[in-house]
Amino acid sequence: MRYLLLLLIILGQKTVANDKATSRAVDHAPIGVMFDHYHKKGEWMISARQSHMEMTNNIFNGNAVSVADVLEMPNPLSIQPANLSIVPAKMGMQMTMVGVMFAPTNKITLMAMINYISKDMNLNTHQEIMSRDLIGSFSTSTSDVSDMTISTLIKLKEDDKSRWSGEISLQKSLSQKDIEGNVLTPMGQTMEMVLPYAMQTGDGASRFTFGITNIRKITDNLIWGNQVRTKAVIDEDAWAFGNQYSVTTWLQYEVSRQFSVSTRLKFDHENKILGRNLSVVAPVQTANTENYGGKELQLGLGANLLAKLLHGKNDRLGLELLIPLQQNKNNLQMATDYKIIFGYQKAI
Structure with missing residues (x-):
């Protein structure tokens, strides 16, 4: 993290004098905030974001639990084994987001974005009865184009001190939702099975998103932003990840x-x-649909930079680190350690 911040500062020493005098690094929200700004008529912008999230250990209703605690919990999906016998140890998720924006008018900005996701998880398998000794460890991994989103950003109100905008988006999951992988079972055998929901790169569902964003100038150097978004499933087949609601202030x-x-x-x-x-029946917590969702409060620390890397207008670089302050996830889940986001934006 500190090396990336140092790189941003060094790049920031490069001149940006040949761009418009009004261009400022603070004009865009932290890179982890989406749909925070609109464009003037005829403007284009391309963007790319790369994020990485790390998860280790387990929590039950927000409280830390040990491996022994997990092994004592019942397996609700099958008679055998009676208790959970496969325990997640570590998970990493990488997401690449590529988008393009175009403003046909001063009040409307259109956006298209596509996401590519890769996931890796390390797990430990234990005997299903008696001493519950460790049999061995294994890992699973998946990757695919996850989804595509088409959005409309609407300029609602703007003056010297504040601006308001609205977002309407339609997202379609593109990935298959029954990816298989090799699983070490409590019987000591490796079997190919449909992986649990956490390892699927998509669910095949369609979603509608509505959001409102306000950016307010407190002083010439201090900006206060707020955003509310809700994402709801409008079409699903067999199963889908739950509806999402988010509030952020910066x-x-x-x-x-x-x-x-x-x-x-x-x-x-x-x-x-x-x-x-x-088809998802492994004796692991991630196979249970009750062990998904919940509430989470995160702290973000970020930096934005204007630099001259490519021909044309200034390039925008953004970096943000998100750290959980409170995790009240439903039932038994892995705990989030951190998420880091790096992004590039270029107006044309």
Whole structure:
């Protein structure tokens, strides 16, 4: 994290004088905030974001639990084994987001975005009865194009101190939702099975998103932003990840025209999985649809930079680290350690 911040500061020393005088690093929200700005008529913008999230250990209704605790919990999906016997140890998820924006008018900005996701999970398998000794460890991994989103951003109101915008989006999951992988069973055998929901890169569902964003100038150097978004499933088959609701608020400070820093609070609430895949039956917590969703409060620390990397207008670079302050996830789930996001934006 510190090396990336150092890189941003070094790049920020490069001149940006040949761009419009009004261009500032603080004009865009922290890179982890989506749909925060609109464009003037005829403007284009391309963007790319890369994120990485790390999860380790397990929590039950927000409280830390040991491996021994997990092994004592019942397996609700099958008579045998009677208790959970496969325990997740570590999970990483990488997401690549590529988008393009175009403003046909001063009030409307259109956006298209596609996401590519890769997931890796390390798990430990234990004997199903008696001493519950460790049999061995294994890992699963999946990757695919996850979804595509088409959005409309609407300029609602703008003056010298504040601007309001609305977002309407339609998202379609593109990935298959029954990816298989090799699983080490409590019997000591490796079997190819449909992986649990957490390892699927999509669910085949369609979703509608509505959001409102307000950006307010507190002083010439201090910006306050707020955003509310809700994402609802409107079409699903067999199962789908639950509806999502998020509220985020942030402060940005302009160190210079080329460089700004930010701090952010983000609250997420996700419902449990809708439906069920009857082929997901492994004796592991991630196979149970009740072990998804919940509430999470995160702290974000970020930086934005204007630099001259490619021909044309200034390039925008953004970096943000998200750390959980409180995790009240439903039932038994892995705990989030951190999420880091790096992004690039270029207006044309």
